[in-house]
Amino acid sequence: MKVLEIAGLTRRFGNLTAVDGLNLTVAEGEIFGLLGPNGAGKTTVIKMLTTLLPPTAGTATVAGFDIRRQLAHVRASIGYVPQLISVDGALTGYENLLFFAKLYGVPRALRRSRIEEALNFAELREAAGRQVRNYSGGMVRRLELAMAMLHRPRVLFLDEPTVGLDPVARQAVWRQVRLLAREYGMTIFLTTHFMDEADILCGRVAILNLGRMAALGSPAELKRSIGHADATLDEVFAHFTGNSLETEHEWNYRDISQTRRNLARLG
Amino acid sequence: MNGTIVTSPKLDATLPGSVNPIGRWLGQCLTLAEMELRKLRHDPTELLTRAIQPALWLLVFGEVFTRIHAIPTGDLRYMDFLAPGVLAQSVLFIAIFYGIAVIWERDLGLVHKLLVSPASRAALVLGKALSAGVRGLSQACIVYLLAWLLGVKMNWHPLALLGVAVTVLLGAAVFSTFSLIIACIVKTRERFMGIGQILTMPLFFASNAMYPIAIMPNWLKVIAHVNPLTYEVDAIRALMIQGGVTAYGVGADFSVLILALAALTTISARLYPNLAR
Numbered sequence: 303m304k305v306l307e308i309a310g311l312t313r314r315f316g317n318l319t320a321v322d323g324l325n326l327t328v329a330e331g332e333i334f335g336l337l338g339p340n341g342a343g344k345t346t347v348i349k350m351l352t353t354l355l356p357p358t359a360g361t362a363t364v365a366g367f368d369i370r371r372q373l374a375h376v377r378a379s380i381g382y383v384p385q386l387i388s389v390d391g392a393l394t395g396y397e398n399l400l401f402f403a404k405l406y407g408v409p410r411a412l413r414r415s416r417i418e419e420a421l422n423f424a425e426l427r428e429a430a431g432r433q434v435r436n437y438s439g440g441m442v443r444r445l446e447l448a449m450a451m452l453h454r455p456r457v458l459f460l461d462e463p464t465v466g467l468d469p470v471a472r473q474a475v476w477r478q479v480r481l482l483a484r485e486y487g488m489t490i491f492l493t494t495h496f497m498d499e500a501d502i503l504c505g506r507v508a509i510l511n512l513g514r515m516a517a518l519g520s521p522a523e524l525k526r527s528i529g530h531a532d533a534t535l536d537e538v539f540a541h542f543t544g545n546s547l548e549t550e551h552e553w554n555y556r557d558i559s560q561t562r563r564n565l566a567r568l569g
Numbered sequence: 570m571n572g573t574i575v576t577s578p579k580l581d582a583t584l585p586g587s588v589n590p591i592g593r594w595l596g597q598c599l600t601l602a603e604m605e606l607r608k609l610r611h612d613p614t615e616l617l618t619r620a621i622q623p624a625l626w627l628l629v630f631g632e633v634f635t636r637i638h639a640i641p642t643g644d645l646r647y648m649d650f651l652a653p654g655v656l657a658q659s660v661l662f663i664a665i666f667y668g669i670a671v672i673w674e675r676d677l678g679l680v681h682k683l684l685v686s687p688a689s690r691a692a693l694v695l696g697k698a699l700s701a702g703v704r705g706l707s708q709a710c711i712v713y714l715l716a717w718l719l720g721v722k723m724n725w726h727p728l729a730l731l732g733v734a735v736t737v738l739l740g741a742a743v744f745s746t747f748s749l750i751i752a753c754i755v756k757t758r759e760r761f762m763g764i765g766q767i768l769t770m771p772l773f774f775a776s777n778a779m780y781p782i783a784i785m786p787n788w789l790k791v792i793a794h795v796n797p798l799t800y801e802v803d804a805i806r807a808l809m810i811q812g813g814v815t816a817y818g819v820g821a822d823f824s825v826l827i828l829a830l831a832a833l834t835t836i837s838a839r840l841y842p843n844l845a846r
Contacts, residue, residue, distance in 0.1 A: 349845070349846070352685045353684075353685065354681060354684055354685060354842070354845040354846065355845070355846050374687055377685055377686060377687045378687040380685065382681070382682060382685040383682075384678035384681045384682060385678060386676075386677055386678040387677040387678055387679070388677065388678040388679050388681065388682040389679070390604070390608075390679060392608040392611060392612065393604060393607060393608060393611070394611075397604065397607055401600060401604050402686070404596065404597075404600040404603075405597060405600055405683075405686050405687075405688050406686055406687060407593060407596075407687065433611060
């Protein structure tokens with residue numbers, strides 16, 4: 303069953319076409335990766351699919367609901383972990399979980415067991431009573447993933463889930479993402495610009511360049527498609543985007559300073 | 570981790586129409602306010618630092634102006650006249666900078682996560698307003714204590730206390746929602762700080778917080794009459810102190826504040842999603 307169907311999805315900001323006629327379907331239970339250099343339109347795609355941004359043209363259905371017309375239903379069916387921090391540092395890990403369990407309307411009878419389960423899942427039982435501002439970056443990310451499983455979404459959107467994490471913390475996040483797909487049957491839609499992450503985690507990937515789909519397939523298929531099977535996904539990426547990771551769509555000063563500031567806070 | 574393998578997760582997020590919508594809506598507002606209360610409990614030192622400003626107004630400004638009888642306040646001692654104004658002012662100062670907190674949450678990504686949740690936009694806005702109200706109430710306790718220590722003749726009647734609490738909640742909600750609207754428009758902390766300063770002082774001075782409207786020039790009287798702070802102060806002045814009088818009637822004061830809150834909530838619920846774009 304297709305849990306995500308994207309048809310002609312387009313978003314323009316003034317003269318800039320950030321996403322240009324994207325077509326894509328994702329099956330239930332897949333771990334799907336959207337790759338692309340900075341500014342390729344990955345975050346814009348996620349914002350449209352999560353109802354944060356209305357499309358300029360085209361549409362998509364998420365779990366069978368139209369992102370243009372059935373916003374409330376889409377929201378109830380998805381989980382979302384934004385690029386940077388989405389937990390409240392002044393609250394404890396437990397309180398953050400409680401907050402979202404309540405906000406998402408997890409039934410009272412299930413709340414306690416779900417929060418327990420989420421704390422185990424994130425390996426944060428001991429840290430549950432501490433304020434999140436004292437957590438390490440890896441702990442924050444694990445907590446965010448745990449928050450996203452409280453209401454059992456059918457599709458989980460992860461925007462750059464391991465940016466700014468050390469190798470050990472990244473592996474913990476990968477382990478969690480796989481568990482969510484395998485044990486809970488969630489469909490995972492993630493963006494990344496780390497090739498190793500896509501290679502290890504994703505069944506299929508799409509490469510987005512300047513708002514358009516440049517390639518689509520399993521990592522192995524994409525490697526074969528450029529002619530040598532022992533290519534790395536990095537080489538595939540360079541082949542399809544025509545350049546290395548930095549492109550003409552550089553982040554502006556504000557984005558960079560904000561990212562650095564937030565990363566510094568993540569520790 | 571439970572070992573069972575689920576092929577298709579069952580949704581339990583409340584879909585529209587699946588439970589009593591008003592109950593769900595109120596629950597979402599209260600959840601936001603509950604988290605604010607929990608934050609205050611984790612970091613109570615903030616309450617003390619917040620107490621400094623009203624203390625200075627009452628101790629320095631209040632004491633001096635009570636002595637020189639410069640402001641005609643009828644039968645009321647100036648200190649008694651001023652205490653309700655200082656309460657309203659300290660609530661205003663807390664509420665007006667709520668927009669900053671929201672911009673901070675936006676820079677982090679928390680706003681995005683809230684907006685992706687099934688909670689209604691109006692509930693998110695009003696939940697923030699209620700959070701400001703919670704802080705406003707903590708401020709009210711401090712100002713009550715200070716005023717009582719300075720010999721202000723307080724009205725301790727339970728209904729009067731309840732009335733002040735409701736007024737403080739409404740006032741904080743009105744100005745925090747106003748602040749949220751500004752945050753949604755300017756979107757950055759630097760710009761907000763500038764505008765916040767520009768707005769706070771006129772709101773405060775063009776009201777009956779420190780002096781009766783009767784002594785103002787006509788043009789200022791007009792501004793004071795459209796300033797919701799005037800009605801907040803009027804209600805608090807009627808209820809907080811012995812012999813307090815109201816110029817417009819507490820019922821009218823409440824009506825103005827509720828109408829202002831409804832209008833501002835409608836606008837900010839509409840603008841709030843802009844923060845995530």
